[in-house]
Amino acid sequence: MSIQNKFTWTDMFIYFVLAAGSLMIFIPLWRILVISFSAQEVYLLDNYNLIPKSFSLTEYKRAFGNIGGIANALFNTVKITALGTTISMLLTSLGAYALSKSDLPGRNMMFRFLIFTMFFSGGLVPFYVLVRNLDFIDTIWSLVLPTAVSTYNLIIMKNYFASLPPSLEEAAKIDGYNDIQILFKIIIPISAPVFAAVSLFYGVALWNDYFLATLFINSNELFPLQVILRQMIIQDMVTAEVGISTTGSNMEQFKMACIVIGMVPVLVIYPFVQKYFTKGIMLGAVKE
Amino acid sequence: MKQIAKNKYFYFMLIPVLIWYAVFCYVPMYGIVMAFQDFTMSKGFFHSPFVGLKHFQALFAEEDFWRAFWNTIIIALYRLATAFPIPIIIALLLNEVRHLKFRKSLQTIIYLPHFISWVIVASIFITFLNPESGLIAAIFKDDAQDILTRPDLFRHVLILTDLWKEAGFGTVIYIAAMAGISSEQYEAATIDGAGRWALVRHVTLPGISGVILIMFILTIGKILGWGFDQVYNFYNPLVYSTGDILDTYIFRTALSDSKFSFAAAAGILKSLICVVLLVGANRMAKALGREGIY
Numbered sequence: 001m002s003i004q005n006k007f008t009w010t011d012m013f014i015y016f017v018l019a020a021g022s023l024m025i026f027i028p029l030w031r032i033l034v035i036s037f038s039a040q041e042v043y044l045l046d047n048y049n050l051i052p053k054s055f056s057l058t059e060y061k062r063a064f065g066n067i068g069g070i071a072n073a074l075f076n077t078v079k080i081t082a083l084g085t086t087i088s089m090l091l092t093s094l095g096a097y098a099l100s101k102s103d104l105p106g107r108n109m110m111f112r113f114l115i116f117t118m119f120f121s122g123g124l125v126p127f128y129v130l131v132r133n134l135d136f137i138d139t140i141w142s143l144v145l146p147t148a149v150s151t152y153n154l155i156i157m158k159n160y161f162a163s164l165p166p167s168l169e170e171a172a173k174i175d176g177y178n179d180i181q182i183l184f185k186i187i188i189p190i191s192a193p194v195f196a197a198v199s200l201f202y203g204v205a206l207w208n209d210y211f212l213a214t215l216f217i218n219s220n221e222l223f224p225l226q227v228i229l230r231q232m233i234i235q236d237m238v239t240a241e242v243g244i245s246t247t248g249s250n251m252e253q254f255k256m257a258c259i260v261i262g263m264v265p266v267l268v269i270y271p272f273v274q275k276y277f278t279k280g281i282m283l284g285a286v287k288e
Numbered sequence: 289m290k291q292i293a294k295n296k297y298f299y300f301m302l303i304p305v306l307i308w309y310a311v312f313c314y315v316p317m318y319g320i321v322m323a324f325q326d327f328t329m330s331k332g333f334f335h336s337p338f339v340g341l342k343h344f345q346a347l348f349a350e351e352d353f354w355r356a357f358w359n360t361i362i363i364a365l366y367r368l369a370t371a372f373p374i375p376i377i378i379a380l381l382l383n384e385v386r387h388l389k390f391r392k393s394l395q396t397i398i399y400l401p402h403f404i405s406w407v408i409v410a411s412i413f414i415t416f417l418n419p420e421s422g423l424i425a426a427i428f429k430d431d432a433q434d435i436l437t438r439p440d441l442f443r444h445v446l447i448l449t450d451l452w453k454e455a456g457f458g459t460v461i462y463i464a465a466m467a468g469i470s471s472e473q474y475e476a477a478t479i480d481g482a483g484r485w486a487l488v489r490h491v492t493l494p495g496i497s498g499v500i501l502i503m504f505i506l507t508i509g510k511i512l513g514w515g516f517d518q519v520y521n522f523y524n525p526l527v528y529s530t531g532d533i534l535d536t537y538i539f540r541t542a543l544s545d546s547k548f549s550f551a552a553a554a555g556i557l558k559s560l561i562c563v564v565l566l567v568g569a570n571r572m573a574k575a576l577g578r579e580g581i582y
Binding site for chain 1 (some may be wrong): 291292295298299300301302304305306308310311312313315316317319320322327329332333352378381382384385386390393394395396397398399400401403404405406407408410412413414415416419423452459460464484509517519521535536537539542543548551552554555556558559561562567568
C-alpha cells in the first residue's frame with residue numbers, strides 16, 4: 001500500500017521489533033519440542049540447547065504405552081471434540097441461517113434474546129446447579145451441551161449468510177426446494193470458509209477445555225487430556241495418582257512430550273484455516 | 289399469519305437454538321434467586337427458603353471478598369492499559385510490513401498461542417520458571433528465585449503471559465479493519481504530500497477508530513470476568529494476596545466450601561458491575577457522537 005519502495009531505517013526498526021516479538025513466542029514452543037524429542041542422556045548433559053542434537057521417541061512411546069493414562073485421556077478428548085463440534089455447528093448454523101433472513105417476522109426480538117446473554121449471565125453457581133439438576137455430572141453431555149452455542153460465533157455465521165446473494169435461493173425455490181433443503185444443499189456447500197473458521201473456534205475450545213471437566217467430571221477414566229496435564233504439571237501430582245506409569249523416563253521430558261501431544265492438532269490444523277480469519281471475523285458483527 | 293406459515297422452516301431451524309438459550313442461559317439467570325435463599329441442592333431453585341439479604345451481608349463482612357474485589361479491579365485496569373492498546377500498535381506495525389511472505393509468517397506465529405490452552409501455556413511457563421530445573425535456574429544459577437510464589441511479581445506475570453498468548457491474535461480485528469480502508473485514500477493523502485507517519489495518523493488510525501471504539505466498549509463490558517482461566521492456572525495460595533480475583537474466589541467458595549448461596553451473591557455483584565460498566569461505556573461512546581454497540 002505504501003507507495004515508496006526504499007527500505008528505510010524506520011522499516012528496519014519495524015521489522016526488528018516484529019521479528020523479536022515473534023521469536024519470543026516461537027522459542028518457548030520450540031524448546032518444548034526439542035526437549036521432548038531429545039534422547040535422555042543428551043538432555044541431561046546439556047539441557048539448554050535450541051539446536052536438537054539427538055532424536056528419540058522414547059517419551060512419546062511411553063506416553064502412548066500408558067493405556068488408561070495419556071492414551072485414554074487423548075481418546076476422551078478426541079471424542080469430546082468430535083461430538084461437541086458437531087452439535088455446536090448444527091445448532092449454530094441452523095440458528096444463524098434463519099436469523100440471517102432480515103424479513104423473518106419476530107427476528108429482531110429473537111436476536112435480542114440471544115445478544116442479551118453476551119452481557120448478562122446467571123454466573124457460575126446457578127450454571128453449575130443447572131447442569132447438576134440435568135443429571136449431566138460425570139457424562140460427556142456436561143462437556144458438550146452447556147457451552148454448545150457461542151453467540152459470537154453465531155453472529156459471525158449469520159453475517160456471512162446474510163452477505164450471500166439471494167438469487168441462489170430464489171433459483172432453488174423455483175426448483176422446488178424448501179428452506180431446509182436450500183440450507184443443506186446450496187448454502188452450506190458454498191460457505192466452506194466460515195464453516196472452517198467457526199468449526200476451528202469450537203473445536204479448539206473443546207480440545208482445550210479443562211474447566212467444565214474440572215467442574216463436572218469425577219471419574220479418572222473420563223478425564224480429557226487437559227485435565228491430566230493440569231494435574232501432572234500444574235498441581236504437580238505424582239503420575240501414579242493420575243494413573244500413569246513413567247518408570248525409566250525423565251519426568252521433565254515426559255511432561256514436555258505430553259504438552260506436545262496436547263498441542264499437536266492445533267499446530268497442524270490452524271495454519272490451514274488461518275487464511276479465513278481476516279474475512280470471517282468481522283466485527284460490525286455485534287451490531288444490528 | 290401468512291408470513292409465519294411461509295417461513296415455517298426458518299422457525300423450525302430456530303427451535304433448537306432458542307431452546308438451548310432458554311435452558312443454558314436463561315434458567316441460570318433465574319437461578320440468581322438462590323443468592324437470596326438458603327439454597328440446598330435437594331430443594332433446588334424453586335423450593336429453597338428465602339432469607340433476604342443475609343448472604344450479601346455475610347459477603348460484605350468477609351475480608352477475602354474485598355481482597356478479591358480490589359485485586360479484580362487493579363488487574364483489570366492493568367490489563368486495560370496493556371492488553372487493549374498493544375494489539376493496535378502491533379497491527380499498525382504489521383501494516384507497514386511490505387514483504388508479504390515475511391508478514392504472513394509473522395502473523396502465523398503471533399496468532400498461534402491464542403489457540404493453545406491456558407493449561408498448556410501455564411505448564412510451559414511454570415516449567416521454565418522453576419527455580420531448580422527451569423531456564424531461570426540456568427540463567428541465575430543459585431540466585432534463581434521462584435517468581436511464581438512472589439506476590440509482588442504475580443500481576444506482572446499475568447500481564448506478560450497474557451500478552452504472549454493474546455496480543456498477536458488481538459490484531460486480527462484491526463487488520464481486517466485496515467484491509468477495508470480504500471487505497472484511494474492513501475493515494476490522495478500521498479499526493480497531498482503526506483509522509484509515512486502522516487498516513488498512519490490521518491488515514492489508517494481514523495480508518496480503524498470505529499473498530500477501536502467497539503473493542504473498547506466490549507473490553508470494558510467483560511473486564512471483570514477477564515482472566516479466570518489464566519489466574520486459575522497460574523496462582524497458588526502464596527499469591528492470593530495480589531492474585532485472587534472475584535471469579536477464582538467464587539469458584540473456590542462455591543465448589544470447595546459448597547457455600548452456594550454465598551458464592552452466588554458474589555456472582556450477582558460481579559454481573560451487576562459488568563452491566564453498569566458496559567452501559568456506561570456505551571453511553572460515553574454515544575455522548576462522543578459515535579456509534580455504540582447497541
